Amino acid sequence: MSIPKIVLFYRFTPLADPEAIRLWQYTLASANGLTGRILVSEHGINATVGGDVAAVKRYVRGTREYAPFADADIKWSDGTGADFPRLSVKVRPEIVTFGAPDELHVDAGGVVGGGAHLSPTDLHDLVDRRGDEVVFFDGRNAFEAEIGRFRGAVVPDVATTRDFVSELDSGRYDHLKAKPVVTYCTGGVRCEVLSALMRRRGFEEVYQLDGGIVRYGETFGDDGLWDGSLYVFDGRGKVEFSDHAAILGRCTGCGAPTSRHVDHNTAEGRARTLLCTACVPDA
Numbered sequence: 001m002s003i004p005k006i007v008l009f010y011r012f013t014p015l016a017d018p019e020a021i022r023l024w025q026y027t028l029a030s031a032n033g034l035t036g037r038i039l040v041s042e043h044g045i046n047a048t049v050g051g052d053v054a055a056v057k058r059y060v061r062g063t064r065e066y067a068p069f070a071d072a073d074i075k076w077s078d079g080t081g082a083d084f085p086r087l088s089v090k091v092r093p094e095i096v097t098f099g100a101p102d103e104l105h106v107d108a109g110g111v112v113g114g115g116a117h118l119s120p121t122d123l124h125d126l127v128d129r130r131g132d133e134v135v136f137f138d139g140r141n142a143f144e145a146e147i148g149r150f151r152g153a154v155v156p157d158v159a160t161t162r163d164f165v166s167e168l169d170s171g172r173y174d175h176l177k178a179k180p181v182v183t184y185c186t187g188g189v190r191c192e193v194l195s196a197l198m199r200r201r202g203f204e205e206v207y208q209l210d211g212g213i214v215r216y217g218e219t220f221g222d223d224g225l226w227d228g229s230l231y232v233f234d235g236r237g238k239v240e241f242s243d244h245a246a247i248l249g250r251c252t253g254c255g256a257p258t259s260r261h262v263d264h265n266t267a268e269g270r271a272r273t274l275l276c277t278a279c280v281p282d283a
Contacts, residue, residue, distance in 0.1 A: 114192055
């Protein structure tokens with residue numbers, strides 16, 4: 001019986017020939033029948049792929065045979081078998097598109113000048129010690145936070161990752177520069193860059209949640225500091241960490257609780273919109 005699985009991972013490390021890595025990754029993933037998205041740049045790799053569990057395991061083993069990727073933190077989750085329409089493997093200037101490739105510096109150890117990594121347990125220890133002084137800073141697009149976020153988090157009003165640079169430069173968050181700021185995102189990759197950008201702009205005490213929301217959810221589920229569902233960019237749409245996940249979103253049509261985003265035509269154009277099944281049953 002086929003058991004669909006999805007793996008999410010990234011590795012920041014200097015790559016002298018990103019095109020060669022792209023060709024190798026395409027061959028490895030396609031030979032195992034996987035679908036998903038893999039981005040490669042001179043700074044490293046960022047991948048989310050899925051398929052049958054045995055095929056995914058072969059892909060992971062093959063990827064780890066390349067020494068710079070051997071210690072990549074692979075995050076596993078259940079798939080549906082139809083999570084991605086195709087396999088896409090591309091070379092880009094950045095593996096996370098902040099629009100600031102010249103600000104990012106990496107070495108064999110990862111991003112240079114980023115925030116201090118906190119495991120989920122370390123995060124709880126920090127909150128226990130520092131209390132309300134700790135600021136959670138969401139490193140995702142604002143619409144992702146509509147259905148799930150850390151309690152009391154600052155959620156920047158950004159539509160795309162590229163908006164973060166101007167948001168930080170606006171001075172809107174300068175009052176946080178002397179506070180302990182914990183950045184978080186889905187799997188950790190966006191915060192690797194975001195925390196470095198924040199430190200370059202004078203934020204004094206910046207942390208990043210190691211493994212992102214995914215690893216936190218695996219550790220504490222919905223019995224910690226996280227509320228709601230995790231938005232994911234594949235056919236699942238969202239994932240929950242327990243059977244008692246809070247519903248934070250509100251339907252834009254009727255105001256009912258919902259965590260369901262759908263592509264919908266609005267006055268501003270087609271967009272991901274929170275709509276319940278009563279308002280739009282067949283999205």
